[in-house]
Amino acid sequence: xxxxxxxxxxxxxxxxxDGAKVENLSEIIYKEIPDASCDSLYRGTExxxxxxxxxxxxxxxxxxSLFSKCFDxxxxxxxxxxxxxxxxxxxxxxxxxxxxxxxxASGDEVVFRFYDPEIVRQLLSPDAQNENAKRLLGxxxxxxxxxxRRGDWECFRNNEPSHEPSREPFAIHxxxxxxxxxxxxxxxxxxxxxxxxxxxxQLLHLSGTGEANWSRVADLMSEAKQYGLFSTRxxxxxxxxxxxxxxxxxxxEWVRQxxxxxxxxxxxxxxxxxxxxxxxxxxxxxxx
Numbered sequence: 001x002x003x004x005x006x007x008x009x010x011x012x013x014x015x016x017x018d019g020a021k022v023e024n025l026s027e028i029i030y031k032e033i034p035d036a037s038c039d040s041l042y043r044g045t046e047x048x049x050x051x052x053x054x055x056x057x058x059x060x061x062x063x064x065s066l067f068s069k070c071f072d073x074x075x076x077x078x079x080x081x082x083x084x085x086x087x088x089x090x091x092x093x094x095x096x097x098x099x100x101x102x103x104x105a106s107g108d109e110v111v112f113r114f115y116d117p118e119i120v121r122q123l124l125s126p127d128a129q130n131e132n133a134k135r136l137l138g139x140x141x142x143x144x145x146x147x148x149r150r151g152d153w154e155c156f157r158n159n160e161p162s163h164e165p166s167r168e169p170f171a172i173h174x175x176x177x178x179x180x181x182x183x184x185x186x187x188x189x190x191x192x193x194x195x196x197x198x199x200x201x202q203l204l205h206l207s208g209t210g211e212a213n214w215s216r217v218a219d220l221m222s223e224a225k226q227y228g229l230f231s232t233r234x235x236x237x238x239x240x241x242x243x244x245x246x247x248x249x250x251x252x253e254w255v256r257q258x259x260x261x262x263x264x265x266x267x268x269x270x271x272x273x274x275x276x277x278x279x280x281x282x283x284x285x286x287x288x
Contacts (some may be wrong), residue, residue: 200243
């Protein structure tokens, strides 16, 4: 695996894998590494009954098949982050298990998806004082996050690894909420970029170059939101419609009529329009 320079200076390597993104994760872990040092972070917590979507910590060599599966086979899904530490496995489990539930300023407890690659990136990128890195990474001295589209890596270092477990739940401040919102938007954008590249690559064509115009997807997202389409699924259906009918799709009379007849329910309108758009386009292809 090609990971960031300096990531392997010393220490053991670990994977933190999102069970919500990988079905039957524990079975896959033991299939790839039969004698794996691994554990569910939800085990022994109040989230134990949600074990099927629990994140798992696994000690794994970068050359292992599990590493390859996470960052080659599943790259586009953003299922894992890579960690490095001099600490023992049990010390990491204790630390990260203590982060799965965070506390808001109101005192309410919430599930904290600190292991999501985009959340890690958003929390640590502006962390000039290393405060978030110290609290989130604990005994780890580095974390590597992979870009879901390009496959390249970004490494964040913890300059002061701590081997003392925190007795307080992670306090989620306003800056963390903002970072998580930004992460959600970035995840949606990456998902839609990959959707467009797979099904409608012509929308990404940049005239006169061999490069993809990825900014086109962000533009399509903005257009969709002007129609009241906000979920990733609704925006994907909008992109499908443009992909099937062209950039002037909503100028076509039948599309405009169909939209106006269901404008009060935009999610239902775009489902119907995308369905008709695909049917119309395929019929045109068949009939020449």
